[in-house]
Amino acid sequence: MRRALLALILVMPPLAASADDDRVPPLRDPIVLKECGECHMAFQPAFLPARSWERLMDTLSDHFGDDATFPPTTVAAIRRTLVAGAGRAGGAPSRITETRFFRHEHDFPDRVWNDPKVVTRSNCPACHRGAERGVYEDD
Numbered sequence: 078m079r080r081a082l083l084a085l086i087l088v089m090p091p092l093a094a095s096a097d098d099d100r101v102p103p104l105r106d107p108i109v110l111k112e113c114g115e116c117h118m119a120f121q122p123a124f125l126p127a128r129s130w131e132r133l134m135d136t137l138s139d140h141f142g143d144d145a146t147f148p149p150t151t152v153a154a155i156r157r158t159l160v161a162g163a164g165r166a167g168g169a170p171s172r173i174t175e176t177r178f179f180r181h182e183h184d185f186p187d188r189v190w191n192d193p194k195v196v197t198r199s200n201c202p203a204c205h206r207g208a209e210r211g212v213y214e215d216d
């Protein structure tokens with residue numbers, strides 16, 4: 078399976094855009110990095126629009142089946158950072174992995190997603206070693 082994934086990545090066309098375009102603004106807020114990086118990597122705010130972050134922050138007691146509640150002041154601080162850095166995708170998707178952007182960039186066969194190292198689509202660092210730094214270009 079690992080082979081399949083590597084092969085897939087190797088056949089991806091080289092990136093035409095400049096290095097700057099491939100870099101997502103990294104997340105530097107220590108509170109968000111800590112609290113939202115506990116169960117999965119702390120996703121960069123630019124991957125979802127403000128409406129999505131607002132809803133996620135309003136529903137932390139039932140966060141994809143987990144309880145991700147924090148004290149109100151922490152929630153308010155996290156919300157500010159996420160909304161300030163939000164992207165401009167349409168609608169209010171609950172998941173990055175459901176956005177049109179993600180689907181377009183990740184149109185892979187099931188065997189890639191079924192790789193035991195990937196586990197779930199939201200496991201960005203499984204395939205992007207620089208994900209936590211906002212680096213998603215060809216790796």
Ligand code: HEC
Nearest residue numbers: 112113115116141143144145155171172173174197198199
């Ligand atoms: C107690 C564990 C836990 C904490 C803390 C947590 N999450 Fe999650 N989060 C999850 C789980 C479980 C999922 C679902 C993962 C999956 O299905 O791939 C998830 C999924 C997500 C997704 C959707 C990923 C996708 O599929 O695109 C986003 C966005 C997200 N979390 C944001 C946050 C933010 C923001 C915080 C901090 C306020 C946070 N999470 C804190 C457990 C947690």
Ligand code: HEC
Nearest residue numbers: 086089099173182195198199200201203204213214215216
């Ligand atoms: C199964 C492996 C895999 C997973 C998991 C994965 N990606 Fe990707 N992603 C790729 C591949 C392969 C590409 C296309 C080649 C490239 O540009 O690196 C890509 C492309 C991208 C791009 C475009 C990069 C560019 O320079 O054009 C972004 C941004 C991105 N992924 C973000 C994410 C985020 C955010 C997550 C987690 C929510 C994620 N990916 C999860 C494999 C994966």
